[in-house]
Each structure stands twice: as structure tokens, then as C-alpha cells.
Amino acid sequence: MTTTLITGIGSLVTNDPAHGTGPLGLLTDAAVVLEDDRIAWVGAADRAPAADTVHDAAGRAALPGFVDSHAHLVFAGDRTAEFNARMSGRSYSAGGIRTTVAATRAASDAELDAGVARLVREALRQGTTTVECKSGYGLTVEDEARALRIAARHTPETTYLGAHVVAPEYADDPAGYVDLVTGPMLDACAPHARWVDVFCERGAFDGDQARAVLAAGVRRGLVPRVHANQLGHGPGVQLAVELGAASADHCTHLDDADVAALAASDTVATLLPGAEFSTRARYPDARRLLDAGATVALSTDCNPGSSFTSSMPFCIAVAVREMGMTPDEAVHAATAGGARALRRTDVGAVTPGARADLVLLDAPSHVHLAYRPGVPLVSAVWRGGVLHG
């Protein structure tokens, strides 16, 4: 057993109201003791127990590691040209996904694995200690199963997204593709996945198709989450709530009934501001969801088409500037919110028994994540008790 005392923390977000003030459970002049891969003690620095090694935070702020509950990291290729065209006025359509599908199918396992490793490292440097990872750029039985096998080497939060768009081979037979996704493809993928997801959107899958995909996944023991109401209003959010999905993701185009349904449910509204930033679309209204009582998470949606960022600090800054969130709410959504969206109780909080995931900022307060946008403030990250940076 090894213990590490991190002391001299000027301001600590615990996300546990038992430890400090407000929903963030904010503590000043705090210390944390890590014991192997777990948090063993949290409290006032002047009452901290001794430990094998001592790390002086010198008044810096600390917070739980970010929980990025929505990312598409298994892909090859590049869509710079598509981004450039959008920034010249072209609008986003789900069609670009097929460009990445072709490049991903052509890539070797080693190339795909290296790509995921690079993005997970890049995210870790920015404070992300838990990341979800979807398939969805293979769209054949073999390529989807391969994506999930590769994703599972990097995270237990693997999501089967065979229903990302209809595979090009089935362009004239979408019903046949849904049969594949709910049949042989699911058989091959379920052993490597924890979650099942579907892109419920005009141009991808309609409400009935999405329901069939999610129901088939549930029958195989997967838990549903849904890409819902991103590009326009549709049935995705209501379907997510009805099926008890862990999360409805995007939630950009909501009517009052959608907001009320989310607020009355355990389904988290996961907002992905990187997607609106990179598609020059209108942002989701986090304020409306929070005021109604919904649980909100913030995630990157890291993918090569609609949101090629792995940065949770970037998402926090945009959510504060554009989506009506306070800095406290955005930090909470990027940590505890993500944990809720992944139904995890061991991450997203700095409290005894939780995994030893902690971010130290080169700043006196977590508010600086929004106050100093674009500045690399993450100075050290512990993931499972291991120090990076």
C-alpha cells in the first residue's frame, strides 16, 4: 500500500456536499490522501494525516478528473476540407460520416489503436480521467466488432453504435441494415460493449428504427443511450426517457415536453458544445434544462467530423459563454454530470472510496476554466492514483 498526501490545495471541488459548501462541496485550504488507486481521506490541510509521499499544491485549485461520457475515438482519416467548407458557409450533414467510414475500414488495427491511444493521452493531459468510446465508423459486422475490441483496450465505457448511419452497402435497403444491426452485428459486438447507442435523426434513423436498435441491445444486456435532437426536433429524447436510457445526448432542439420529460426522469441531458462550435449551429439551452430540474452533463463528442476536440476545459468555457451555465454548473456537469451519464459512482467526485482521479490547475479556482478560455491550466493529473504531468 502506498499513500500520497496532496496538501496546500487552495480551493478543492469535491462534488460531495458533505465535505464543503454548495453542490460543488467546495473546500478551501484542503488536502487529499490517495491510497493506491483510491481516495482515502479529504479534509482541511491542517488536519491531514501523514503519508508516504507529499505533494504541495502551493495554493492551486483541484477538482475531480473530467468524465467525458460521449466520444467517437476509433477512426482514421481527416475531414479538414469538410470543416473548411462549413466555415465558408456550407451546412453540416450526417453524410460526412461516410468519409470517415471509408478511411476507418481501410486502416489497420494498429493504426486505429494508435489513434485511440493518442486521443486518450491528449484528453488526459487536459484532465480527462474517464472517457466513453463509441464504434460507428465501421458499419459492417467485422468493422464494428473490431472498433469495440480496440476501444475496450482503452476504456470499459464502450458503446455499440452500429446505428450511426445506414452503411453505404444498404443505401437502398435501410430496413435490411436495421436487421443487420439488431442481428448478426449485435451478436458480434455485444461481448465488447457496455452500452448501445443510435443516431436518431432525420438522415440517420427514425424513431421506430431507433427503438428497434435500442430494444435489441437491451435484450443482449446493453444499456441504452441516444444521439437525440441534434440537428432538428425529433423523437429521440422522448424515446430515451421512455426506455430509461442513461443519457440523451446533444439535446439541441427541445420542446417543452422534452424538457419536462428529461426533468422527471433519470436520463441525463448530455450537452456537446464542441459540435455546435464546429458546425456553427445554435447551442443547446442548458439554462432551460437546469431550471426545469434536469441533470446535465457536458462532454466533447470528440470525432473527426462534427467536433474534433478532446478538451473538456474548452467545453466548459463554451458552455458558460454560450449556454447559460455558471462556471460552477459547468464544472459540475463535466465531472459529476458525466459520471451520472455513465452510471458510475466511483468517479466524478473527490470523496473517500472514489477512484483516485484528481486534476490540479495552474490557477487559484476552478472558475478559471471559463474565465481563462484556451489557456492550458491543467498542471497535474492523477488517474487511479498514478500521477501524469
Ligand code: NIG
Ligand atoms: O455526435 N451525430 C452523430 N455522430 C457524430 C458526428 C459524427 C461525424 O460527423 O463523423 C456526432 O456529432
Ligand code: FE
Ligand atoms: Fe456523437
